[in-house]
Amino acid sequence: MTRRYLLLALRLLAVLNVAAFSAGQVAASDMPGVVAVVPGQSVERIDRDAVYLLAPSGTPMNAAQALAALDAGDFSKEVPSESGASLLERDLWMAIALKNTAGDGQGDIRRVLGLGGIFVDYPRVYLAGDGVTPTEILGTKAGEGQPLVPRYFTYIRTQSFDLSPGATRIALINTHLNDRPTLGVFREGELGSRQIIATLIKASFTLTLLVIGIVLAVISILTRRWLSFFVAIGFGFVMIQVDTSLYSTAFASTPQTGRMVWEIMTVSLIFYLYYVFLFACQETLSLRKYPWLGVIAILLPLPLIWIAINSDATTDIIWAVYIALILHAVTIGMKLDIDPNLRRLTMILLLLCVAAAILVEPYYLGRTLPDLTVEYIRDAIRLTAGFAMLIVVLVDVRRSSAERVRLANEKLAAMRTQAETNQRLLDMERSYSRAREAATRRKHQLAAASHDIRQPLLGLRSALNNESGSLSTGLQARLGEAIDYLEHLTNEYSDREDSVAAPMKPDEAYSLDLIVRAVGDMFGSEAQAAGIAFTAASTDCQTDIPALALIRATSNLVANALRHAQASTITLTVEHQDGCVITVRDDGQGMDEATLSAVQTRGTKGTESDGDGLGLAIVHELAHRHGFTFELESSPGHGTAARLILSKA
Numbered sequence: 001m002t003r004r005y006l007l008l009a010l011r012l013l014a015v016l017n018v019a020a021f022s023a024g025q026v027a028a029s030d031m032p033g034v035v036a037v038v039p040g041q042s043v044e045r046i047d048r049d050a051v052y053l054l055a056p057s058g059t060p061m062n063a064a065q066a067l068a069a070l071d072a073g074d075f076s077k078e079v080p081s082e083s084g085a086s087l088l089e090r091d092l093w094m095a096i097a098l099k100n101t102a103g104d105g106q107g108d109i110r111r112v113l114g115l116g117g118i119f120v121d122y123p124r125v126y127l128a129g130d131g132v133t134p135t136e137i138l139g140t141k142a143g144e145g146q147p148l149v150p151r152y153f154t155y156i157r158t159q160s161f162d163l164s165p166g167a168t169r170i171a172l173i174n175t176h177l178n179d180r181p182t183l184g185v186f187r188e189g190e191l192g193s194r195q196i197i198a199t200l201i202k203a204s205f206t207l208t209l210l211v212i213g214i215v216l217a218v219i220s221i222l223t224r225r226w227l228s229f230f231v232a233i234g235f236g237f238v239m240i241q242v243d244t245s246l247y248s249t250a251f252a253s254t255p256q257t258g259r260m261v262w263e264i265m266t267v268s269l270i271f272y273l274y275y276v277f278l279f280a281c282q283e284t285l286s287l288r289k290y291p292w293l294g295v296i297a298i299l300l301p302l303p304l305i306w307i308a309i310n311s312d313a314t315t316d317i318i319w320a321v322y323i324a325l326i327l328h329a330v331t332i333g334m335k336l337d338i339d340p341n342l343r344r345l346t347m348i349l350l351l352l353c354v355a356a357a358i359l360v361e362p363y364y365l366g367r368t369l370p371d372l373t374v375e376y377i378r379d380a381i382r383l384t385a386g387f388a389m390l391i392v393v394l395v396d397v398r399r400s401s402a403e404r405v406r407l408a409n410e411k412l413a414a415m416r417t418q419a420e421t422n423q424r425l426l427d428m429e430r431s432y433s434r435a436r437e438a439a440t441r442r443k444h445q446l447a448a449a450s451h452d453i454r455q456p457l458l459g460l461r462s463a464l465n466n467e468s469g470s471l472s473t474g475l476q477a478r479l480g481e482a483i484d485y486l487e488h489l490t491n492e493y494s495d496r497e498d499s500v501a502a503p504m505k506p507d508e509a510y511s512l513d514l515i516v517r518a519v520g521d522m523f524g525s526e527a528q529a530a531g532i533a534f535t536a537a538s539t540d541c542q543t544d545i546p547a548l549a550l551i552r553a554t555s556n557l558v559a560n561a562l563r564h565a566q567a568s569t570i571t572l573t574v575e576h577q578d579g580c581v582i583t584v585r586d587d588g589q590g591m592d593e594a595t596l597s598a599v600q601t602r603g604t605k606g607t608e609s610d611g612d613g614l615g616l617a618i619v620h621e622l623a624h625r626h627g628f629t630f631e632l633e634s635s636p637g638h639g640t641a642a643r644l645i646l647s648k649a
Contacts, residue, residue, distance in 0.1 A: 111160065353382075353384055
């Protein structure tokens with residue numbers, strides 16, 4: 001993806017290069033050779049009307065010789081080109097004719113020449129004409145007999161000179177081929193005021209952009225976005241580098257010092273932007289996978305240091321700056337930790353700003369536009385890039401803040417839900433603890449009651465033995481069985497260790513007729529007294545389930561039917577199926593599904609019942625303990641049927 005973006009950007013730059021260069025060549029070929037100087041007006045970018053002469057290599061040429069070559073027609077409108085040897089070894093002469101177009105009687109007009117550029121060495125400016133020997137006019141003298149000192153570093157002004165009405169003067173500029181300046185002719189004092197205004201505007205723009213860079217850096221630190229922090233620092237670095245010439249003009253003592261400051265800041269910017277790109281895109285470029293490729297990528301920009309120190313090739317460094325800016329835009333578009341759509345939008349805006357900045361370079365539209373116009377365009381480009389970055393980051397921060405608020409609300413809601421769940425669990429645990437305490441107390445009460453009941457039972461058994469002679473054999477047997485049943489019940493609720501042992505089974509299977517007869521004897525008299533027809537019928541079906549468990553279960557079912565069903569008939573039967581089935585059926589009022597489900601829970605009873613709600617729960621417990629099945633069917637108005645399904649013996 002990175003390679004594709006780079007190829008597209010380079011192709012765009014190549015197209016713009018060819019188109020702008022062609023347009024510049026056509027425009028230059030149509031330029032007149034004499035600049036008309038009108039009273040009350042200034043003329044910018046008069047260098048497009050200049051003619052050029054490249055002095056022979058190693059041959060010095062003074063102003064008089066240059067003027068003679070101009071008269072001989074050796075100058076050309078085509079800008080000379082040179083390759084191979086150092087550009088600083090070749091002197092370039094520029095000549096421009098300035099004519100006062102005012103009529104006679106209007107008086108002389110006073111003008112100054114302005115030269116714009118980043119100079120390795122100061123150019124030398126001469127004024128000739130009307131048979132006068134060429135006179136150097138650049139800058140002001142520090143004292144009588146002292147050399148001329150230029151006023152500025154990046155935009156040099158000359159001494160003022162007079163032009164008589166109709167007179168033509170020739171300006172000769174001696175510079176290096178690589179330092180070809182832009183030219184303008186201004187009214188006296190106008191150049192300084194314009195520079196002051198431009199400097200103030202540029203300073204305000206730079207201050208605004210630095211504030212934007214600081215805001216971006218602070219936002220990046222607060223949101224812990226470290227790549228965004230490095231990008232913000234790079235943005236501020238770009239803004240500072242753009243005004244390097246301003247700092248050089250203010251603080252550099254010589255053009256060489258100013259040039260060195262510009263080169264140091266510019267090359268440092270290139271290295272910073274390039275290495276931020278490598279840091280952000282190291283995974284995309286497989287730099288960790290192939291260490292040798294990473295070493296090559298790290299060393300790739302080092303030749304720029306040699307270029308800056310030895311060749312003074314300004315164009316090479318400037319192109320490296322634009323390539324670094326393109327890489328910075330790619331870094332933002334691909335790796336900046338913001339919303340992907342905002343990343344792409346930012347990258348497109350920044351690439352457009354880079355393309356616009358290239359177009360106003362002196363090699364392209366910068367040759368056809370006034371200097372101050374170019375500066376204003378550059379400042380507008382910088383502001384566009386800066387505010388685009390700021391707006392995009394603020395929008396993303398707003399979106400991120402909204403997302404964080406949403407996540408915080410969701411987390412808070414989850415914490416509330418968890419707290420409610422924990423509270424419910426705590427309440428359930430407390431309820432369970434209270435239930436266990438109640439069950440323990442009940443168990444202890446039952447154990448105490450069992451102990452208290454056991455003593456009267458012993459007395460009853462002793463009395464039964466003493467009266468055995470006066471009782472019939474059948475009555476004596478039934479009373480003995482009843483006492484045995486009560487003793488078994490007291491042992492069930494005793495808290496002695498031997499009472500909780502595994503239920504004992506008889507050595508041999510027995511007939512369920514024993515269960516039917518025992519329950520029939522227990523409830524026959526009660527049913528007759530209540531006017532209920534109670535029938536107990538059995539077959540010879542055998543089981544090995546303890547008799548006491550079946551007697552307890554069956555007696556609870558019959559007792560429920562007698563006391564709570566409001567029945568007129570109750571039947572107790574035993575049937576052969578796949579095992580034995582004990583059925584207690586009544587024709588009472590019955591129950592709906594909700595009531596039927598509720599009454600099988602311990603402690604729950606029907607609306608008409610005056611019991612404790614324990615009978616059916618006891619049956620379920622006995623079925624679970626001894627391995628038989630308990631089923632209950634009922635419907636309103638059709639009675640109830642309870643079944644104990646026993647496995648074969």
